[in-house]
Amino acid sequence: MTKLAYECHPLGDSAIVIRIGADISLTNLHKVRQVVNYLENNWQDGFIELVAAYTTITIYYDAFRIYNYSSDVVLKSGRPNGTADWLPYDEVLQSIEQLLDAYRQEDNEGLAVQLGAIREIPVCYEAAFGPDLVDVADYHQVSTEAIVSWHTSRVYPVYMIGFAPGFPYLGGMDERLVTPRKSVPRTQIPAGSVGIGGAQTGIYPFETPGGWQLIGRTPLRMFRPDIVPPSFLKVGDQVRFVAITSEQFHALEKGNASHEL
Incomplete structure (x- = not known):
């Protein structure tokens, strides 16, 4: 099964941007909408809003609600949880990586493929x-x-x-x-x-x-x-x-x- 290719980066101190494409196209529009549906169906405590764009999805979050040291998971960046420089963004990134690494395009092809009226x-x-x-x-x-x-x-x-x-x-x-x-x-x-x-x-x-x-x-x-x-x-x-x-x-x-x- 095909894993989703994506990249993440911070937007200020209370948002994370997920990039899942490189060009403006109907293919990427469908993919963005599918991932938005997937994330909405797997909503995390502390998430405030999802904003879809051409090839990205921005998640705004409440930094005070999601901040904790409850996990021992190591991020893809190699930074382990529980260190002094662990930030709320790291906590959100950890959640996003777990969600999107479990995402399979074949399992979500039926989500939001059709354009609206x-x-x-x-x-x-x-x-x-x-x-x-x-x-x-x-x-x-x-x-x-x-x-x-x-x-x-x-x-x-x-x-x-x-x-x-x-x-x-x-x-x-x-x-x-x-x-x-x-x-x-x-x-x-x-x-x-x-x-x-x-x-x-x-x-x-x-x-x-x-x-x-x-x-x-x-x-x-x-x-x-x-x-x-x-x-x-x-x-x-x-x-x-x-x-x-x-x-x-x-x-x-x-x-x-x-x-x-």
């Missing part, structure tokens, strides 16, 4: 909502209609939520849309702005600085801290953008009291 997100691509659309079209020497057509023709998997709460990093974009980020980032980007940054597309959940090329905007509120779950999207979901008019945008914006439109 397709979530349709309405986007207005008119000039007032997509200030960089013309620049993106000029960069690729095509019409703005072609940019919109390419952007709305794909179904995008959500690889990670990051940068800001609720900000989805979406993969699978048409290669013809790959566009460099702006040389000078904006200090304020309206909530709901849909942008292109390199080979990815994403949605700004609230007003924030940013350097992606803005080609449209959605009236959908991507992050609501007052409801559960607060983020409209999660890792493994799929997104399809649907073009709407400015009139439809304003109508939907007025009636948008929650995530759902």
Whole structure:
């Protein structure tokens, strides 16, 4: 049976990063989700939260709850437990190594392999909502209609939520849309702005600085801290953008009291 290849390193004094891949791909997305499910099913006392990304899983933990000298296990680094320099991170690393060394990919192939349901997100691509659309079209020497057509023709998997709460990093974009980020980032980007940054597309959940090329905007509120779950999207979901008019945008914006439109 195939053992999981992974590496671990600390992130500050209360988190550990598990790296299980090297590139952004659906294969690694599936693997990350499988390992997340496995860890959630083998939750350890003191763990607070798991955060999935492209090729990594970060575990945040309560250092005061997990710190003890109860084991005689020696870490892969060669440092034995019970020494004066034994840290809470070492205790967590020991637990993670035991869990992941027992993980077998064949036994977990059925976990979280399927991507989530397709979530349709309405986007207005008119000039007032997509200030960089013309620049993106000029960069690729095509019409703005072609940019919109390419952007709305794909179904995008959500690889990670990051940068800001609720900000989805979406993969699978048409290669013809790959566009460099702006040389000078904006200090304020309206909530709901849909942008292109390199080979990815994403949605700004609230007003924030940013350097992606803005080609449209959605009236959908991507992050609501007052409801559960607060983020409209999660890792493994799929997104399809649907073009709407400015009139439809304003109508939907007025009636948008929650995530759902």
